[in-house]
Amino acid sequence: MEPSSACGEVAPVFLEYEEKLKAFIRKRIPDEEESKDLLQQVLLKLYRHCEKLPEVKNMQAWVYQVSRNALNDYFKEAARRKSTHQPLQVELQLEGVEEDRLQKEMVEYVRPLIALLPLKYARPLIMSDLEGYSQQQVADHLGISLSGAKSRVQRAREKLREIIIECCLLELDRNGKLLSLDIKDSCGCMQKVKEEVRQKLAEG
The missing domain is CATH 1.10.10.10 (Winged helix-like DNA-binding domain superfamily/Winged helix DNA-binding domain)
Known part of the structure; x- marks a missing residue:
């Protein structure tokens, strides 16, 4: 199977596992909007690695591994933002902004x-x-x-x-x-x- 043809198979594979992945991610990320964002990231990652599809023997295991990797990236980034040494403290509220x-x-x-x-x-x-x-x-x-x-x-x-x-x-x-x-x-x-x-x- 050519890479371009394999990439065309990503959408059907994603749709097959979408509901299970949604529940899998939501269990780990309770926020609905963020869990939806991450689900889209999983789809993008599947497309980025679509050339591997012809070699995949266990499709479900592969899809879940991609999802775990996306979750790991999400939590690493969240931890990095939380622990940054110079947190950005620019207030968006306009009231009380210093007039300098x-x-x-x-x-x-x-x-x-x-x-x-x-x-x-x-x-x-x-x-x-x-x-x-x-x-x-x-x-x-x-x-x-x-x-x-x-x-x-x-x-x-x-x-x-x-x-x-x-x-x-x-x-x-x-x-x-x-x-x-x-x-x-x-x-x-x-x-x-x-x-x-x-x-x-x-x-x-």
């Missing part, structure tokens, strides 16, 4: 950075943390449960934190106070925003 240049600059970057999130995460985060809606109002607006809204906002904050770390060069003191801020050259989508923000702040 760096804080103003960070606030200017928040919306463009949030815009890089998938809409399902960007909208509830904007409503909750920038527009001041309660999480019950967010839930009502989106037509989801309160627990679902809380989970989505929390997940959005985590994803935004990852984007900020990926796109921004931040220097923090031991108390988490912002000392310096810049946009990485590798984050091309934010370069224009960076110039606009700097110009806006220079004009007062």
Whole structure:
């Protein structure tokens, strides 16, 4: 079987085991949104290794091994974020933000950075943390449960934190106070925003 043909078999294999994998992952990750995200990661991993399909003798064992690897990666990343020596402590709430240049600059970057999130995460985060809606109002607006809204906002904050770390060069003191801020050259989508923000702040 050619690799391209083998990759075409991934979807049927995934669909065959999808419900079992969903239960397997949910037992280990109670959060519904995160467990769904991880299930999609399993599918992506199956596609990445689809060339191995013709050699697989026990399909169920292989699929579960890929799922275990995805879970291991998930828990390692969660542990890394939890134990980082310089946790990112940039508050998204606008009330009480210090009126110094760096804080103003960070606030200017928040919306463009949030815009890089998938809409399902960007909208509830904007409503909750920038527009001041309660999480019950967010839930009502989106037509989801309160627990679902809380989970989505929390997940959005985590994803935004990852984007900020990926796109921004931040220097923090031991108390988490912002000392310096810049946009990485590798984050091309934010370069224009960076110039606009700097110009806006220079004009007062």
